[in-house]
Amino acid sequence: MTRQLHARRIEGIDKNLWVEFTQLTAEYKAVNLGQGFPDFPPPSFVQEAFCKAVSGGFALHQYTRAFGHPPLVKILAKFFGRIVGRDIDPLDDILVTVGAYQALFCTFQALIDDGDEVIIIEPFFDCYQPMVKMAGGKCVYVPLRPKKDKCETSADWVLSPGELASKFTSHTKAIILNTPNNPLGKVYNQEELQMIADLCVKHDVLCISDEVYEWLTYDGAKHVKIASLPGMWERTITIGSAGKSFSATGWKVGWAMGSGHILKHLKTVHQNSVYLCATAAQEAVAHGFQREFEQFGKPESYFLQLPAKLQVKRQKLAQCLKNVGLQPIMPEGGYFMMADISTIKADVPDSTGNDEPYDYRFVKWLIKNKGLATIPVSAFYSPEHCKDFQNYIRFCFIKEDSTLNAAEKILREWSESK
Template sequence: MARRLHASRTEGVDKNVWVEFTKLAADYKAVNLGQGFPDFSPPKFVQEAFCSAVSGGPLMHQYTRAFGHPPLVKNMAKFFSRVVGHEIDPFEDILVTVGAYQALFSAFQALIDEGDEVIIVEPFFDCYQPMVKMAGGKAVYVPLRPVYKTEELQMIADLCIKHDMLCISDEVYEWLTYDGAKHVKIASLPGMWERTITIGSGGKTFSATGWKVGWAISSGHIIKHMKIIHQNTVYHCATAAQEAVAQGFEREYEVFGTPESYFKQLPAMLQHKRNKLASCLQSVGLQPIMPEGGYFMIADISSSTGEELYDFRFVKWLTKEKGLATIPVSAFYSPEHGKEFDKYIRFCFV
């Protein structure tokens, strides 16, 4: 029976857009602007912290606390308490995971019961749907329209409170905002701390995606369930990488809000890259949609010549014929809504 259940939950979730298009890019030796990770090094202060950790003694090469390296959770609690406006307990309210990916997995496995409906706002990171299905949940899709403001965020919070719902908020790009836009944590809104699981990433925060240090922050009564999943899957995260991220947060706490803060320097650099990419796309007749945050820019390909505008076909043509790999935007929508958004492709400008 266990084998049958496993098969039913994973049936149809084995396809992966990253596997398909990364292989295509490699086969055609294309410039890959599909997948999102930096082509530059992390800031010197965290590189030096990592080097110091691995050369500083035997303890950094051994297990640390399973739910998060003590210096890391302490520094994160201090830093994010100020951001959220709520006192965070480092040992009860934070779980450190193998990247944000495992934080998401732990949240879905711990908090979704068989048959639960899970509202997913589209476009969505493509692991959400299979992770919900693996947990036995039923995905319900709501497509995002280009009017998303703080008022909509407050409306979501009000609905969560009214219907006693949990909110899983993936905020890995929280520091990457442009044109004066500010990221608002939904956990900071009234009544949302005790019902929000905020997912974060050291890889995105400090441009070190290969370190695979992520976290979930929430009220201890929620985190305790996620700890059980973590303990019985990966159990532990790399000690030295956690130490480096801990020192990164310690430094950022001291310089937060100043020009010396990496959380100000990184978006300033990426805003320049974003503008450069937009100019390139416009020069070849594509219509960029300027993002206010994150690593990615979407372009409207409706003005392109040719009869077949379907985004998957266009991306394959672009990779094979022009040596430029991108990602089709409809891959981040449900089958029922994908057709409404198949005139867009996504570029990474990091």
């Protein structure tokens, strides 16, 4: 019976979007605006810190504290304590993980039991759904919907308060929030966060807040941590990423932050799976955050320099898409830009009988015929809603200008050939 139950939990989630499209991109040697990683190096100060860590004595080559390298958890507590306006205990309230991915996995495994309902706001990063199912939970979906009068920016995609409230039941254990959102780029404002917080408090529900793109906001949008709102610290698990913060995704250093009475359960999962993370990488990230703590709010801060750099790249990509008739949704934050492809005439093959959404077929056609890799947006939706959003694809703009220029050339030649 146990084996049968486990098989049912993983049935249908064994296929992975990233495996399929990464292989296809490599096979056709396509310009990669699909995967969300920078193709430029991290800032020199964290590179130098990593080099110093691995060229030093024996200590940083050996095990460190299982739940987080002491220098790292201390500076994270100091750094984020200032932001949320409270004292954070570095030993109790922070768990360092193998990237934000493992922080999410520990959260679901530790806190979600069989039959628990977890509200997932769509579009969502695609690992949420399988991780909830693997923990025995039930996914309950509520989509952000574009306003009927306009749909120019990610701010035009909103939650219906009534629809969201209707999803909370006596079985609801948690809600997953992602701000800035992947793939849409929506940055939830204070009013939207307060609405979610009020429902969490009213129904005694946990909030899992994925904030890995927290420093990347544009056009005056402000990232607000929902854990800073009244009554939310005690019920929020905030997920963060050094890889996204310092453009070093391969380092795989992330964290979960929250009240110690919740974090202790995540630590149990962590210590019985990976046990601890690479010491040298944690040491380098600690130096990075110490430097950012000292430069916070100043022009020298990488957390200000990176979004300024990406704002220019975002504008460049948007103009390229408009030039070929695509309709970009201008993101308020993050790495990504969605675009409406419904106005594009392309010789996309019909579904092969497997009911594959249009955006999947369009992206495959784009890779094979134009040499440009993107990601289908319906992959970020539930089966019941994916067909409603199959006219969008996702582009990544945290790329070198040479990569964006290569993509621009492909789009321009495509436009001229029509």
